[in-house]
Amino acid sequence: MATRFATRQLRSALCRPSRFMSTAPPPKTLPSFSMQGKVCMVTGAARGLGYEFCRAFVSSGCTSLAIVDLKQEEAAAAxxxxxxxxxxxxxxxxxEEVNIIGVECDVSSEKSVQKAYADVMSTYGRIDSVVASAGIVENYSAFDYPFDRIKRLYDINVHGAFFTAREAARNMIPQGGGSIVLVASMSANIVNIPQPQTPYNASKAAVKHMASSLAVEWAxxxxxxxxxxxGYMLTKLTKTVLSHDPELQKTWERLTPMGKMGDPEDLAGAIVFLSSDASSFMTGSEIRVDGGYCII
Structure with missing residues (x-):
């Protein structure tokens, strides 16, 4: 099963076009944007935005990378x-310098997160850039939202981000520092319509302020x-949801000043900037990539 999954995913990855892939010599850019020589770790990285963040790191020179996700076979396949x-x-x-590993981890469990970091440190000996990308979203009205699902959402989105950031800092401080990026959402700043998602919005607002608070502690x-x-990104999951509700996509596009949803690769530049030395005098800040949604 795992072999078939890996083969299928590999074929898909190699066949799909990417703006990162080119036969021409790479253009020159600022050296500070390079991820060469850095050890990176991304949670929720077997698919979706987390996977695209990993592709961006690899395209920027990273050869030491930990793919962290809930299921070992999916992390290993990615x-x-x-x-x-x-x-x-x-x-x-x-x-032979490329060393990319898959690590199983339930970010809602502090012990699981600690074990994942132990595996990463055992493999690489250090960690320079961590992206806390694992998260879920559900749409229930406030009156109908089951408590067990609210708790699960906060355990993953909020507690998971905190555990990931805290263990990152514990390993980074002795080596002289590093970069942590918490993935929030434009929902940390606005209330999405028409779909109801109060716990999700609140969880992302918590992640945003968590980053500010941790930035002050560790500056x-x-x-x-x-x-x-x-903002609204056309991930595989989003495309599946919208295929059953094309009017919802039209609504999201109408509410976005640029008049369209984003491609996951639109986040590549921002994640590399925040994770690299290019943002070395930047902490406690937020970069929104939302097509202008939050400005109106």
């Missing part, structure tokens, strides 16, 4: 895909904590 992608497209690295210890807040 790691295999990205290893193939890195060896084919990272011309500055020797193939003098070399650990930066920033927030990336996406």
């Amino acid at each position: 790691a295999a895909e990205l290893t193939t992608y890195a060896r084919a497209n990272n011309t500055d690295a020797n193939p 003098k210890k070399g650990v930066r904590v920033n927030v990336l807040s996406p």
Whole structure:
């Protein structure tokens, strides 16, 4: 089962076009944007936005990367895909230098998060950039939202982000610092319509302020904590949902000043900026990539 899943995913990854893939020599850019030599870790990375963040890191030179997700087989399959992608497209690295691993982790469990970091540190010996991308969203009215699902959402979105950030800092401070990016949402700043999602919105507002608070605590210890807040993105999951409700997509696009939803790859530049030395004097800040949704 796992082999079939990995083969299918690998074929998909290699066949789909990407703005990162090119036969032309790479354009010159500021060295501070490079992820070369950095050890990176992304939670919720087997699919969706987390996977795109990993592709962005690999495209920016990262060869030491931990793919963290709930199921080991899916994390390992994603790691295999990205290893193939890195060896084919990272011309500055020797193939044997690419070391991308899949790590099983339930971010809602502090012990599971601690074990994941132990695995990463055992493999690489250090950690430079961490992205807390694991999260869920559900749409229930406030009166109908089951308590067990509210608790699960907060355990993943809020507690998971906190556990991920705290363990990152514990490992980064002794080595002199690092970068942590918490993935929130434009929902941390606005109330989405027409879908009801009060607990989700509140969870992302909590993540945004959590980053500010942690940034203050750790600023003098070399650990930066920033927030990336996406708007409506056309992930595979979103496309599936909207295929059953095309009017909802039209509503979202109408409410977005740019008149469209974003592509997951639209977040690549922002995540590399926040995770790299290019943002070395930036902490406690939020970058919104939402097509202008929050400004009206």
